[in-house]
Amino acid sequence: MRETFDVAVVGASGMIGEAMMSILEEREFPIRSIYPLGSERSAGSTLQFRDQSVKIGLLSEFDFSRVQYGLFSAGASVSEVYARRAVEQGCTVIDNTSRFRYEPEIPLVVPEVNADVLTEKDHLIANPNCSTIQMVVALKPIYDAVGIERINVCTYQSVSGAGRSAVHELANQSAALLNGKPIESEVAPRQIAFNAIPHIDVFQENGYSKEEMKMVWETRKLLRDESIRVNPTTVRIPVFFGHSEAVHIETRNKLTASDARELLQQAKGVTVVDDPQALLYPTAVTEAANRDDVFVGRIREDISHDLGLNLWIVSDNVRKGGALNSIQIAEYLINGTV
């Protein structure tokens, strides 16, 4: 008989938590008991899991010795308080917040990219930021083949990256503006409907936003190469689900566009949609939303640099960018394969 596990989902009423519940079900993750957990605000409400109603428990009262895995996605401040406590109680925590990502001894993992860093001693594992995950999944095969010197990346990020309230805000603002009514911005720092905002997370002293610096720090840690130089501009746009990224890389050795296409076609977790003459390229709505893979198109040699290559990388930020990646980490811990 197949071994089964008890799993806690921390932040179960959030968008990532909800996706975790449904992905655990879809992928037939070997669950014995599931414990959705939340704050006092959400505790007591019920969720569906495998045709059953499950009540959201109170995180602050939960005994993590009851579960083998804890999937955390309730914000860095919640992980700060509860993640290490859960590990001490014998639970392996996969943390989808920024809290532990940059601590040298904590593994930061995208299974297709660096699952091999994981050892049996790891009971606290960090899940990277959504915008980094999809980029690195697509760049890993290229990095392995020819190396990467430098990355210029500009993102086109959906509002779901900022949570459910940001999704509602985009819908509400769009409807109000189409009806000629005034709007308010509470989640986004400006009007997000019919606009583009070059500001995600807080600004750092060097003029980059923290979202931008996450892409710098995490790309290096995931590819285990501190020499890779990354220059991001991250931008929120009025899309509900799915992040798009224009990625201009400079490789160490020459890679043609057609060789890159071939490499990516063979890569796990990647779907190439790339035939501009046939108008084939991925977009957030038409390819990525509700799908697991990272979609890559517009693969072309950079006319401005001998070793340059351009890619357009699109993925569902709630799935591969968060919930799915965390569950894939748990699956790797259980099965030892990606």
Next chain:
Amino acid sequence: MRETFDVAVVGASGMIGEAMMSILEEREFPIRSIYPLGSERSAGSTLQFRDQSVKIGLLSEFDFSRVQYGLFSAGASVSEVYARRAVEQGCTVIDNTSRFRYEPEIPLVVPEVNADVLTEKDHLIANPNCSTIQMVVALKPIYDAVGIERINVCTYQSVSGAGRSAVHELANQSAALLNGKPIESEVAPRQIAFNAIPHIDVFQENGYSKEEMKMVWETRKLLRDESIRVNPTTVRIPVFFGHSEAVHIETRNKLTASDARELLQQAKGVTVVDDPQALLYPTAVTEAANRDDVFVGRIREDISHDLGLNLWIVSDNVRKGGALNSIQIAEYLINGTV
């Protein structure tokens, strides 16, 4: 008494043509008679100009010897037929289509950037593409100070760049989707509402779109430097008015972010909005729409390149990107100043 001129506006019922009419009025362009012109579809309908109703005339029957200036914005195929004919009839044509932009003997002009190329012999002058104009206005002072080697640029372009029908399509698709109704895409190549489409104009053999290649060709011609290397990814996003651009440049000599900010603060046609700690940066809706200037923010030194500098450049694509720039060219021809 101030000299006055007779002016024809070709494509007067289009979005750029309409903006031309209102900008001519706003700026008190010295007009004696105005002749809005169009195809059989629009001829006969009336427009307001200076509190008067003016009838749109039929382009195919118009005698251009009646005007000194012709502002053309009705598509490359219309300019193909009528622009040289108008010049032969004694009219100076400022053409806001791609028809003549890349002909070596035709000046391509952004007045703040290269008005000095114009001579008295020039009676056919090309207006660049919207996405190039705003970028080059912001880059010119930097180019003059330290030179520019290479430009990585990713655009966030509004649908108004594709004309009035594209604006209606975004509004209709947005409203339909918010009401759970099916949508159709006729102008954009995919659903544009709540999406990002990396496809503007037709794809070239090298994998770049023509919109991208326009930025390459026009930047070099405007800055009169064929050695500048440009690597664009151009993307349509669900914004009505105002193009945004993430521009990552590599200069020939070092320029600090604060020196760049100072240069740009003094530049004609540029407004710097750049204090991230105070959450000041330009966006299409909050700064650019309906304004004349090119707005620049997020100015920062590129952490991935010693001579790198990043900028976020936003402007109203219908005004500075089209109608206003054409009128500024005419003003320069008349006054000899920008």
